Amino acid sequence: ARLVESGGGLVQPGGSLRLSCAASGFTFGNFGMNWVRQPPGKGPELVATITSGGTTNYADSVKGRFTISRDNAKRTVYLQINSLKPEDTAVYFCRTSWGLQGQGTQGTVSS
Numbered sequence: 328a329r330l331v332e333s334g335g336g337l338v339q340p341g342g343s344l345r346l347s348c349a350a351s352g353f354t355f356g357n358f359g360m361n362w363v364r365q366p367p368g369k370g371p372e373l374v375a376t377i378t379s380g381g382t383t384n385y386a387d388s389v390k391g392r393f394t395i396s397r398d399n400a401k402r403t404v405y406l407q408i409n410s411l412k413p414e415d416t417a418v419y420f421c422r423t424s425w426g427l428q429g430q431g432t433q434g435t436v437s438s
Contacts, residue, residue, distance in 0.1 A: 328352035330421050335432035338411050344434055346406040348421030356399040359424035362406045364417035365431075371420075375406060411436045 334346040346362070362375045375395035376384045383395050394407040404421055411434075418431040 328423075328427050330423070330427060330429035332419065332421055332429045332432040335419060335434045337435045337437065339438050340411060340413060340436055342411050342436070344406075344408045344411065346408070346419050346421075346432060346434070348404045348406075348429060350402045350404070350423075353423070353427075355402040360395075360397060360404040361422045361424065362393075362395060362404075363420045363422055363428070364415075364434075365420070366414070366417040372417075377404065408434070413437060 329351045330348055332346060332348045334344060338344055357379055359376060359378045361373055363371050363373050365371045372386065374386045374389050375393050377395045377397050385393055392408060392410045397404045413436045416434065416436050418433050420428050420431045422428040
C-alpha cells in the first residue's frame with residue numbers, strides 16, 4: 328500500500344494550490360481519507376477529511392478555503408486550497424483512515 332502526494336509549490340498570498348494524492352495497493356474506495364499538514368517547527372494538524380461515501384469535514388482554521396474531494400476511479404484524493412495565507416505554509420500529507428501516510432508535498436506561501 329502506498330500514497331504519493333503532488334501539487335505543492337511556492338505560491339503568493341491569495342493564490343491557490345491543488346494537491347493530489349494517488350493511492351495504490353489497497354481498496355481505495357472503501358476507506359476515508361484525510362489531509363494533514365505540518366507547518367515548520369510545529370506539530371501536525373488534521374485539516375480535512377472525506378469518508379468513503381464522500382462526506383467531508385474541515386478544521387475551523389481552513390473552513391471556506393479548503394475543499395477535499397476524491398475520485399475513486401482514479402484512486403486519488405484532492406485538496407483544493409484557495410486564498411492562501413503565509414500561515415498555510417506546511418508540508419501537506421494525505422493519510423488513510425487506518426494510518427497509512429504519504430511522504431508529503433511542500434506548500435510555501437510567500438511574496
